[in-house]
Amino acid sequence: MQDNNRDYLSNFPDANGYFGQFGGNHYPQAAWPALKELEATYRAVRETPEFLHDLEEARIGFQGRPTPLHFLRNTTSEIGGAQIYVKREDLNHTGAHKINHCVGFALLARKMGKRKLIAETGAGQHGVALAAASAYFGLECEIHMGKIDTEKQSVNVERMRLHGAKVVVATTGQSALKEASDSAFTAYVEQREHALYAIGSAIGPHPFPMIVRDFQAVVGREARHQFLALHDGTLPDHVVACVAGGSNAMGIYSGFIDDPEVNLHAVEPLGDSDRAGRHAATLSFGTPGTLHGARSVVLQQDDGATMQVRSVASGLVYPGVGPEIAALQDSGRLNVAVVSDDEVVRTFFRMSRSEGIIPALESCHALAFALKLAARLPTSRKILLNLSGRGDKDIDYVINNFGTGFE
Numbered sequence: 001m002q003d004n005n006r007d008y009l010s011n012f013p014d015a016n017g018y019f020g021q022f023g024g025n026h027y028p029q030a031a032w033p034a035l036k037e038l039e040a041t042y043r044a045v046r047e048t049p050e051f052l053h054d055l056e057e058a059r060i061g062f063q064g065r066p067t068p069l070h071f072l073r074n075t076t077s078e079i080g081g082a083q084i085y086v087k088r089e090d091l092n093h094t095g096a097h098k099i100n101h102c103v104g105f106a107l108l109a110r111k112m113g114k115r116k117l118i119a120e121t122g123a124g125q126h127g128v129a130l131a132a133a134s135a136y137f138g139l140e141c142e143i144h145m146g147k148i149d150t151e152k153q154s155v156n157v158e159r160m161r162l163h164g165a166k167v168v169v170a171t172t173g174q175s176a177l178k179e180a181s182d183s184a185f186t187a188y189v190e191q192r193e194h195a196l197y198a199i200g201s202a203i204g205p206h207p208f209p210m211i212v213r214d215f216q217a218v219v220g221r222e223a224r225h226q227f228l229a230l231h232d233g234t235l236p237d238h239v240v241a242c243v244a245g246g247s248n249a250m251g252i253y254s255g256f257i258d259d260p261e262v263n264l265h266a267v268e269p270l271g272d273s274d275r276a277g278r279h280a281a282t283l284s285f286g287t288p289g290t291l292h293g294a295r296s297v298v299l300q301q302d303d304g305a306t307m308q309v310r311s312v313a314s315g316l317v318y319p320g321v322g323p324e325i326a327a328l329q330d331s332g333r334l335n336v337a338v339v340s341d342d343e344v345v346r347t348f349f350r351m352s353r354s355e356g357i358i359p360a361l362e363s364c365h366a367l368a369f370a371l372k373l374a375a376r377l378p379t380s381r382k383i384l385l386n387l388s389g390r391g392d393k394d395i396d397y398v399i400n401n402f403g404t405g406f407e
């Protein structure tokens with residue numbers, strides 16, 4: 001098996017930032033020069049020995065990469081079906097995959113002579129990762145977060161502040177991730193002379209989805225090497241990730257996207273029902289539209305206003321999806337599944353008990369689906385999933401709302 005997986009990645013997006021019909025730059029004109037500057041810097045520096053050296057140094061020493069590939073032995077044997085392997089992104093410094101692109105943006109900011117990084121955050125994982133990366137690289141940091149999330153993820157707010165970040169609380173609309181993104185985009189346009197937007201997912205106008213994907217591709221590259229080494233050159237049959245904007249999904253898919261025999265699965269939050277307003281399953285129920293500067297699929301009303309969304313996992317409460325994910329679904333490359341809050345919480349308890357791993361509620365979406373998929377498949381089949389983050393941030397919320405799970 002060739003360990004060379006670059007065809008798709010070098011062909012997409014096109015020169016205008018499109019993945020098929022999705023993507024592009026639909027952002028207010030005031031920000032275009034800043035976006036052009038970002039793209040030009042990124043293209044100029046990304047393959048230079050100095051940039052690659054600094055990135056590698058941060059990946060190994062600061063982040064703790066490579067993260068392990070781990071066999072869920074107990075769960076696999078309890079289920080009696082396909083073998084389940086997880087890429088342990090929860091073992092990254094700060095506890096999730098988000099730091100993979102935060103470190104990259106911090107390096108880009110330094111190259112561009114910017115002194116500050118601005119971003120939005122949902123569950124707080126991106127905010128904490130960016131605050132830590134800013135501290136490491138000596139940059140200022142400003143994080144926008146919905147009020148509802150600051151209350152649910154209060155420990156993450158304190159962690160951001162400990163790293164020296166300013167936390168701006170968004171109180172409009174649902175006071176969640178979309179409103180935090182609106183607020184952060186506005187702050188960026190105002191401060192673009194000295195600040196860089198370090199977006200939290202593979203969303204937004206070109207070049208953000210491309211840059212986030214490229215920095216997250218380290219997950220897929222490593223997972224591919226590790227999987228081939230462990231299985232005498234054979235690939236997984238299925239690759240699974242949860243999806244909000246798509247940064248962890250594009251990270252792991254990147255390693256396997258040119259292998260048609262590998263099935264790619266995106267798992268979305270069904271919340272507590274498939275009724276509008278009770279879930280955040282954009283790929284399943286959304287329609288083409290424009291959100292945060294990109295053409296994509298959006299959960300929207302007839303007049304284009306975004307719908308209310310919800311999920312037990314703050315990091316998945318977003319009424320859109322990254323354009324590349326929308327394009328992969330459109331092309332038929334991606335299978336889309338949903339799992340409910342109930343299944344997610346049961347998986348949280350099950351993993352903690354059977355595997356000694358407390359996964360983030362976001363990652364429990366991918367796990368819950370993988371468990372069901374494994375049960376339908378023979379023992380010879382192999383599933384790889386991106387365990388995108390650890391669930392320490394969710395413990396208080398889960399115990400307060402669902403008890404201890406130990407009957």
Ligand SMILES: Cc1ncc(COP(=O)(O)O)c(C=O)c1O
Pocket residue numbers: 096097122123124125126200201202242243244245246247248249314315316360362363388389390
């Ligand atoms: C642990 C974890 N996984 C997944 C996600 C979803 O984001 P994305 O779709 O960009 O990977 C989040 C978002 O906050 C997260 O914290």
